[in-house]
Amino acid sequence: MNYKIDNLQYCKWSREVFQINREAGLDAVHVTVVYHEDFDEFNSRVDEWNTYFKDNSDLIFLGKSYKDIEKAQKEKKTAIFFGFQNCSPIEDDIGLVEKVYDLGCRFMQLTYNNQSLLATGCFENVDSGVTNFGKEVIKEMNRLGIVIDMSHSAEKSTIDAINISQKPIAITHANPTFWHAAKRNKSDELLKILSQNEGMLGLSLYPHHLKDGTNCSIESFCEMTAKTAELMGAEKIGIGSDLCLNQPDTVVEWMRNGTWAKAKNFGEGTKKNSGFPKQPDWFIDARGFSNLESGLSKVGFSKNEISGILGDNWYNFYKRMN
Amino acid sequence: MNYKIDNLQYCKWSREVFQINREAGLDAVHVTVVYHEDFDEFNSRVDEWNTYFKDNSDLIFLGKSYKDIEKAQKEKKTAIFFGFQNCSPIEDDIGLVEKVYDLGCRFMQLTYNNQSLLATGCFENVDSGVTNFGKEVIKEMNRLGIVIDMSHSAEKSTIDAINISQKPIAITHANPTFWHAAKRNKSDELLKILSQNEGMLGLSLYPHHLKDGTNCSIESFCEMTAKTAELMGAEKIGIGSDLCLNQPDTVVEWMRNGTWAKAKNFGEGTKKNSGFPKQPDWFIDARGFSNLESGLSKVGFSKNEISGILGDNWYNFYKRMN
Numbered sequence: 001m002n003y004k005i006d007n008l009q010y011c012k013w014s015r016e017v018f019q020i021n022r023e024a025g026l027d028a029v030h031v032t033v034v035y036h037e038d039f040d041e042f043n044s045r046v047d048e049w050n051t052y053f054k055d056n057s058d059l060i061f062l063g064k065s066y067k068d069i070e071k072a073q074k075e076k077k078t079a080i081f082f083g084f085q086n087c088s089p090i091e092d093d094i095g096l097v098e099k100v101y102d103l104g105c106r107f108m109q110l111t112y113n114n115q116s117l118l119a120t121g122c123f124e125n126v127d128s129g130v131t132n133f134g135k136e137v138i139k140e141m142n143r144l145g146i147v148i149d150m151s152h153s154a155e156k157s158t159i160d161a162i163n164i165s166q167k168p169i170a171i172t173h174a175n176p177t178f179w180h181a182a183k184r185n186k187s188d189e190l191l192k193i194l195s196q197n198e199g200m201l202g203l204s205l206y207p208h209h210l211k212d213g214t215n216c217s218i219e220s221f222c223e224m225t226a227k228t229a230e231l232m233g234a235e236k237i238g239i240g241s242d243l244c245l246n247q248p249d250t251v252v253e254w255m256r257n258g259t260w261a262k263a264k265n266f267g268e269g270t271k272k273n274s275g276f277p278k279q280p281d282w283f284i285d286a287r288g289f290s291n292l293e294s295g296l297s298k299v300g301f302s303k304n305e306i307s308g309i310l311g312d313n314w315y316n317f318y319k320r321m322n
Numbered sequence: 323m324n325y326k327i328d329n330l331q332y333c334k335w336s337r338e339v340f341q342i343n344r345e346a347g348l349d350a351v352h353v354t355v356v357y358h359e360d361f362d363e364f365n366s367r368v369d370e371w372n373t374y375f376k377d378n379s380d381l382i383f384l385g386k387s388y389k390d391i392e393k394a395q396k397e398k399k400t401a402i403f404f405g406f407q408n409c410s411p412i413e414d415d416i417g418l419v420e421k422v423y424d425l426g427c428r429f430m431q432l433t434y435n436n437q438s439l440l441a442t443g444c445f446e447n448v449d450s451g452v453t454n455f456g457k458e459v460i461k462e463m464n465r466l467g468i469v470i471d472m473s474h475s476a477e478k479s480t481i482d483a484i485n486i487s488q489k490p491i492a493i494t495h496a497n498p499t500f501w502h503a504a505k506r507n508k509s510d511e512l513l514k515i516l517s518q519n520e521g522m523l524g525l526s527l528y529p530h531h532l533k534d535g536t537n538c539s540i541e542s543f544c545e546m547t548a549k550t551a552e553l554m555g556a557e558k559i560g561i562g563s564d565l566c567l568n569q570p571d572t573v574v575e576w577m578r579n580g581t582w583a584k585a586k587n588f589g590e591g592t593k594k595n596s597g598f599p600k601q602p603d604w605f606i607d608a609r610g611f612s613n614l615e616s617g618l619s620k621v622g623f624s625k626n627e628i629s630g631i632l633g634d635n636w637y638n639f640y641k642r643m644n
Contacts, residue, residue, distance in 0.1 A: 036414065088414060092358065093581040115439060115453035117582075128450030131437035133582040140584070259415040260439075260455040262462070 003027045003069055003311035006286055007202040008083075008151075008173040008240035012247045013052055017285075018059040018078065020245070024286035027072045027079065027311065028063055028318075030107055030172060030240070034084040036258035039096055042089040046103050049080070062104055066318040081318075083107030083149065083172070085255075087118050090137065097140040106321075107172060108141065109149045110134060110161060113267065114260060119150075119157035122183050123267070127154035130161055142166045145321050151202075151240070155190055167321060168198035173240035175204050176231070179224040180211040184268065188231060195232035200317045202240020203228070203309075205288070207277035208268040209242070218282045222295040225309065234305040238314040239292070245285050249275035325349045325391055325633035328608055329524040330405075330473075330495040330562035334569045335374055339607075340381040340400065342567070346608035349394045349401065349633065350385055350640075352429055352494060352562070356406040358580035361418055364411040368425050371402070384426055387467075388640040403640075405429030405471065405494070407577075409438050412459065419462040428643075429494060430463065431471045432456060432483060435589065436582060441472075441479035444505050445589070449476035452483055464488045467643050473524075473562070477512055489643060490520035495562035497526050498553070501546040502533040506590065510553060517554035522639045524562020525550070525631075527610070529599035530590040531564070540604045544617040547631065556627040560636040561614070567607050571597035 004025045010032035011017045021029060033045045053061060063069065063079030072079040082104040089105075090096040100108070110116060110130070113123035118134035120127040130138065138161065141148055148169040150158040161169055171194060177185040184204075186194075191201060203225060210216035211224070228237055244251070252275060256267035266274050282291040289310060296306045326347045332354040333339045343351060355367045375383060385391065385401030394401040404426040411427075412418040422430070432438060432452070435445035440456035442449040452460065460483065463470055470491040472480040483491055493516060499507040506526075508516075513523060525547060532538035533546070550559055566573070574597060578589035588596050604613040611632060618628045 038413070091360070092410060094584055095581060114455055115437070115450065117437060117439065120450060124450065124453055126450035128437065128442060128446065128448035131446055133436055136583045259417060261458045262416055 001312045001315060002307050003073060003315045004289060005029070005069070005238065005311035005314040006241050006243070006289075007170075007238055007314050008032065008204070009243045009245070009286075010247070011243060011245035012251075014246070015056055015059070017245055018052075018056050021078050021286050022059055022076070024289050026286055026289070028069045028081060028314070029078055030081045030083050032085050033082045033105070034089050035086055035112065035255050036088050039089045039091055039099070042084075042100065042103070049082070064104065064106070065322050066315060069315050069318060081106045085109050085152065086112040087116050087137070092117055092133070094133075094136050094140060097137060097146070098144060101144040101146055105146055107147045107149045107170070109152055110137070111153045111157065113152050113256075119161065120154040121152055122154045124154060127156040129156045130164055135164055138164050147321055152184065155187060158190055159193055162193055162197050162199060168200070168317065169194070170200045170202065170317065172202040173204040173206070173242040174201065175209045175224065176228050178227070180209065182209055182268065184209055191228070191232050195236040198320070200236055200238055200313065201228070201232060202238045202314070204240060204242045205279065205283045206242035206244075207279065210280065214278045214280055216280050218280070218291055218295040219298070222292070222299040225296060226299045226301070229301070229305070234301065235308050235313050235316075237309050238317070239289070239310060241283065241286065243279070243285065244276055247276060252276050323634045323637060324629050325395060325637045326611060327351070327391070327560065327633040327636040328563050328565070328611075329560055329636050330354065330526070331565045331567070331608070332569070333565060333567035334573075336568070337378055337381070339567055340374075340378050342607050342609060343400050344381055344398070346611050348608055348611070350391045350403060350636070351400055352403045352405050354407050355404045355427070356411050357408055357434065357577050358410050361411045361413055361421070364422065364425070371404070375402075386426065386428070387644050388637060391637050391640060403428045407431050407474065408434040409440050409459070414439055414455070416455075416458055416462060419459060419468070420466060423466040423468055427468055429469045429471045429492070431474055432459075433475045433479065435474050435578075441483065442476040443474055444476045446476060449478040451478045452486055457486055460486050469643055474506065477509060480512055481515055484515055484519045484521060490522070490639065491516070492522045492524065492639065494524040495526040495528070495564040496523065497531045497546065498550050500549070502531065504531055504590065506531055513550065513554050517558040520642070522558055522560055522635065523550070523554060524560045524636070526562060526564045527601065527605045528564035528566075529601065532602065536600045536602055538602050540602070540613055540617040541620070544614070544621040547618060548621045548623070551623070551627070556623065557630050557635050557638075559631050560639070561611070561632060563605065563608065565601070565607065566598055569598060574598050
């Protein structure tokens with residue numbers, strides 16, 4: 001197979017970014033379309049994407065199933081899969097789940113950092129797990145084929161989602177806490193439960209999720225990958241870079257604050273260091289996949305395992321979702 | 323003083339209902355304007371109310387502060403205070419709190435029965451308390467003068483709200499569980515904390531909150547009131563009848579289900595008994611206040627205490643909120 005998939009990007013989209021992703025050989029990218037937007041605002045984002053698709057039809061097209069990953073590889077394009085980092089587009093309406101699916105949504109986080117109507121985010125003090133409405137929405141996501149993404153959710157909520165969902169779930173962009181104990185990273189226990197239930201972890205290249213941040217070495221990252229593979233199995237690991245290429249700092253501010261507070265929140269950053277953190281030099285953009293390829297080889301992964309981690313595992317996961 | 327206040331009604335509003343409330347001598351009613359509506363839909367409800375105010379200006383007007391209760395008594399009208407049974411009109415936007423205040427909102431439940439973005443409702447399995455967004459909203463409600471109403475909230479969330487709020491909060495319509503152990507009723511512990519923090523309890527006349535439901539006797543209700551007064555102090559008790567006069571059963575169905583589930587939920591009812599329950603014959607509508615007056619006298623309340631429970635306590639509470 002040898003697919004290359006980055007299962008989370010939120011770049012400032014442009015022809016240049018789509019070209020970089022093609023240079024990186026990406027057959028598919030799961031893109032964040034929505035953070036805090038409601039249903040109408042999601043519709044506007046879809047309109048923007050339709051313009052991107054029209055203007056860059058030689059580079060990208062909307063992906064709807066694993067077959068579009070195959071098509072993308074054949075046509076040397078990148079299939080774009082829509083995802084939400086919050087459940088705001090479905091508002092409080094179970095009927096909107098099918099509507100966002102029809103408009104292309106294939107991944108939805110049950111929460112961003114705060115409590116949602118569905119579950120608890122990792123920045124809350126208390127985690128009550130999946131709510132009454134959350135259970136209904138999971139059923140509907142299962143029925144339609146929208147992946148439950150718990151990257152930003154708190155632990156009990158994530159374990160609830162794994163248990164309630166009839167299909168495997170994903171943590172599209174996070175790292176293990178054994179390596180770097182960030183709020184957004186995940187415990188050994190959780191990762192084991194995830195993998196036992198056929199779920200996938202997309203390793204993140206976002207500096208706040210990396211040991212030593214911007215100065216994280218590729219050796220350290222790949223050693224972490226090897227240990228994670230011991231925990232979960234190499235076939236349960238992919239990449240979800242969380243790359244925010246070319247985004248201005250106003251965007252990370254909006255990601256953290258949305259409209260929920262009058263005072264400014266700094267999320268994973270600090271008051272002094274509130275902007276987007278600088279990427280490590282071996283993963284400035286998706287072309288860093290080639291560095292990952294050699295780095296993973298050096299820590300002892302087989303060729304097959306590396307193909308798995310860099311895309312085939314996600315491809316297999318997409319295939320099981322349909 | 324001798325004000326008469328029903329601090330929760332959700333009737334099918336009509337001139338007939340406003341006349342009944344006047345016959346009952348009500349100087350003020352806290353009316354539910356919104357259950358599951360978002361901000362735009364709340365605006366439509368305000369438009370509807372503006373028509374009621376225009377067409378019935380001899381009977382009702384919009385109340386904005388305790389002074390309007392005084393004015394109502396003088397003019398022999400009923401001041402109508404707007405309230406929400408859910409926080410849906412502020413959506414996920416802290417900026418909307420001031421906007422709903424400007425449009426007349428003076429009470430807002432942090433939750434209906436399910437989890438909201440602010441806190442946990444009493445029909446959820448796990449209660450995580452007031453959320454990050456919830457804390458911000460309470461601050462803003464305090465600043466503006468919107469009462470935090472926890473009638474439908476779970477216990478930890480309610481205690482959190484009492485502790486976080488800089489102003490006393492209210493449970494506008496519920497009864498104690500020591501009398502009738504319904505999910506919606508409140509524990510002794512909670513009622514004590516509420517009263518220690520100058521909060522108010524509005525006793526409910528909704529059959530599902532009453533011992534023996536529709537067949538509840540006025541003696542039983544008034545004995546419960548006496549015991550509650552021992553627990554909280556008679557000056558912390560008022561009436562919030564939860565009267566749904568003339569509403570069709572489709573409305574209770576919508577109250578329970580909103581748009582959060584595909585299957586039907588029966589809330590406090592059952593499949594066999596899913597409609598609005600029949601009111602006890604001593605409180606068919608607000609004219610039952612006169613029955614309460616004599617009933618409370620029979621169980622030993624003083625004239626002053628009865629005036630307090632039937633309205634003056636709420637008046638004093640409104641006065642403290644401004």
